[in-house]
Amino acid sequence: MLKIVIPATLKFRQFYAENKHMNGIRPVREHDIYELMDIAHPDGTVDLDEYLQRVVTKSLEWFDASGISIFVRDGGTDVFRLAKADGLLSKVPKDATIHEGEGIAGLAIAEQTARLLKDPRTEQDLIEKGIKKNEAIGSSLIVPLATRNAGCIGVLNVARSVETGDFQETDLEAAEALGRQLALAVSNARSFSQMATKTQHVMRAIDQVGFGLMLIGQEGEFIDFTSECSTILQSRPREHLTVNTYLPTISPPFQRPLKLGLERAQKGLNYRFRVQDDTRGTSYAVVTSPLANGGLVVAIHDITDHEKAREAYDRIRRLAEIGQMTASIAHELRNPLAGIRSAATMILEDPLLATEFAEIIDREAIKLNQLCGTFLEFAKPISLEYEPIKISDIARNLGVTHASEFEKQHVRLEVKSSGDEPVLFADPLRIEQVMRNLILNALEASTSGQTVTVEIDSYGVVKIQDQGIGMEPHVVDRLFTPFFTTKPSGTGLGLSMCQKIMEAHKSKISVASTPGQGTTVELNFNSKNAA
Numbered sequence: 001m002l003k004i005v006i007p008a009t010l011k012f013r014q015f016y017a018e019n020k021h022m023n024g025i026r027p028v029r030e031h032d033i034y035e036l037m038d039i040a041h042p043d044g045t046v047d048l049d050e051y052l053q054r055v056v057t058k059s060l061e062w063f064d065a066s067g068i069s070i071f072v073r074d075g076g077t078d079v080f081r082l083a084k085a086d087g088l089l090s091k092v093p094k095d096a097t098i099h100e101g102e103g104i105a106g107l108a109i110a111e112q113t114a115r116l117l118k119d120p121r122t123e124q125d126l127i128e129k130g131i132k133k134n135e136a137i138g139s140s141l142i143v144p145l146a147t148r149n150a151g152c153i154g155v156l157n158v159a160r161s162v163e164t165g166d167f168q169e170t171d172l173e174a175a176e177a178l179g180r181q182l183a184l185a186v187s188n189a190r191s192f193s194q195m196a197t198k199t200q201h202v203m204r205a206i207d208q209v210g211f212g213l214m215l216i217g218q219e220g221e222f223i224d225f226t227s228e229c230s231t232i233l234q235s236r237p238r239e240h241l242t243v244n245t246y247l248p249t250i251s252p253p254f255q256r257p258l259k260l261g262l263e264r265a266q267k268g269l270n271y272r273f274r275v276q277d278d279t280r281g282t283s284y285a286v287v288t289s290p291l292a293n294g295g296l297v298v299a300i301h302d303i304t305d306h307e308k309a310r311e312a313y314d315r316i317r318r319l320a321e322i323g324q325m326t327a328s329i330a331h332e333l334r335n336p337l338a339g340i341r342s343a344a345t346m347i348l349e350d351p352l353l354a355t356e357f358a359e360i361i362d363r364e365a366i367k368l369n370q371l372c373g374t375f376l377e378f379a380k381p382i383s384l385e386y387e388p389i390k391i392s393d394i395a396r397n398l399g400v401t402h403a404s405e406f407e408k409q410h411v412r413l414e415v416k417s418s419g420d421e422p423v424l425f426a427d428p429l430r431i432e433q434v435m436r437n438l439i440l441n442a443l444e445a446s447t448s449g450q451t452v453t454v455e456i457d458s459y460g461v462v463k464i465q466d467q468g469i470g471m472e473p474h475v476v477d478r479l480f481t482p483f484f485t486t487k488p489s490g491t492g493l494g495l496s497m498c499q500k501i502m503e504a505h506k507s508k509i510s511v512a513s514t515p516g517q518g519t520t521v522e523l524n525f526n527s528k529n530a531a
């Protein structure tokens with residue numbers, strides 16, 4: 001509940017306590033004061049109209065007034081519209097407006113000073129300005145409603161009929177105190193309803209994009225939810241006071257994971273999970289999170305279409321890969337087979353050449369066998385044996401193993417490791433295979449005098465950089481396609497294998513290259529945590 005306690009109210013109360021026996025002013029009960037401080041209902045909603053009505057009714061009684069009106073500023077304009085009127089002043093037309101600087105009230109607004117009018121005919125400045133007053137009204141109190149932040153946001157007019165007798169200075173002081181309270185209440189109610197409208201807009205927008213969103217308070221009570229929740233969870237949160245009674249009524253596949261998610265959120269942890277609803281053939285991504293103010297939020301998104309599209313895409317990609325692989329395998333097998341066939345033809349023509357050509361047949365058969373081995377190796381699923389490893393150790397060992405190849409081409413290999421290089425949990429043999437492929441590719445792209453650099457930072461991000469020939473964008477696009485090679489004796493399986501191994505480690509490999517300037521391959525072992 002939004003309660004406003006301000007010095008003005010206390011002053012108002014104190015004033016009445018001191019003056020209650022004077023001048024016919026009625027004593028103000030504490031209850032009355034509190035009622036004026038309460039602008040929100042227990043459910044948190046604010047009804048400004050109802051609040052103003054309370055103020056009007058009370059004020060008529062306290063001030064022994066015959067009429068009251070409250071005008072409130074219209075947006076950012078200098079027009080004030082009638083918000084509430086009672087008694088004598090209820091004759092004011094509903095669409096009445098006051099302009100800043102015009103009329104008695106307009107003047108009070110412009111000058112931001114409250115004024116007590118006894119007999120309108122004796123108020124010199126009003127006479128000079130030609131401002132007329134309602135003849136039925138005797139004395140009145142005109143109080144601009146101003147707050148420090150919002151400035152003048154309205155005007156309160158308390159009037160007595162000619163017969164009742166004039167207001168006194170003490171009444172003006174009391175009306176000013178009431179005015180300060182009223183100004184705060186109006187401006188708070190406005191901010192409150194602006195906030196509520198904004199929240200409503202946001203929730204509606206979230207609903208429209210098909211998101212289920214539930215905001216849950218500290219005691220498990222529903223603060224807000226989008227209508228999509230009822231559709232996805234097949235039960236209406238509206239019919240429940242708390243999430244505890246709601247959970248057992250929702251679609252069964254959600255019950256357990258959502259309960260777990262809410263428990264985790266209560267402990268301050270985020271929880272993401274996927275729920276599959278086999279009876280409807282749908283799947284959902286769900287996130288439960290703690291909110292900063294102590295509540296919880298549940299977000300549910302239908303990912304059925306997304307998953308179907310992904311499956312279809314994966315299938316097409318696999319088929320395309322198989323097609324490419326089959327074509328490449330056929331091509332690779334054809335060369336040694338052609339060799340074998342021509343050797344056999346020679347033997348048939350001249351059996352005396354059998355020994356010589358049998359050697360060729362044997363050599364080509366061995367090649368065929370090796371090729372089959374490579375294909376099978378590539379096609380096999382990867383199983384990993386995790387161990388703590390340091391990439392810099394692996395890179396340095398490879399530098400030793402391949403030292404003669406680097407020396408022959410006059411290329412340097414430099415391994416740079418940040419002092420706090422992390423120990424990674426990975427399969428050492430597989431990571432060595434990745435690093436070997438990348439280092440040798442870099443070497444093959446380099447020319448005499450250049451350097452291949454392996455750099456590992458403190459996050460475990462590895463960069464293998466060369467200053468070699470680089471690649472055109474269309475080559476970069478096809479790098480990870482099995483059997484894609486630009487080298488006469490290349491297999492085109494090196495980078496595909498690297499990608500397969502990195503994916504098995506739930507890590508990422510990426511390539512950036514500029515023709516003529518060199519290539520950088522990046523291995524990111526952190527991506528599994530970020531995913």
Ligand code: ADP
Pocket residue numbers: 437441442445466468469470471475479484485486487489490491492493494495496519
């Ligand atoms: P292979 O080395 O057998 O050709 P890879 O999969 O290792 O197969 O590489 C595929 C192709 O990518 C190479 O043929 C080459 O054209 C290109 N490539 C890979 N690494 C580099 C590099 N560091 N610099 C330039 N081109 C490269």
Ligand code: MG
Pocket residue numbers: 437440441494495
């Ligand atoms: Mg290679």
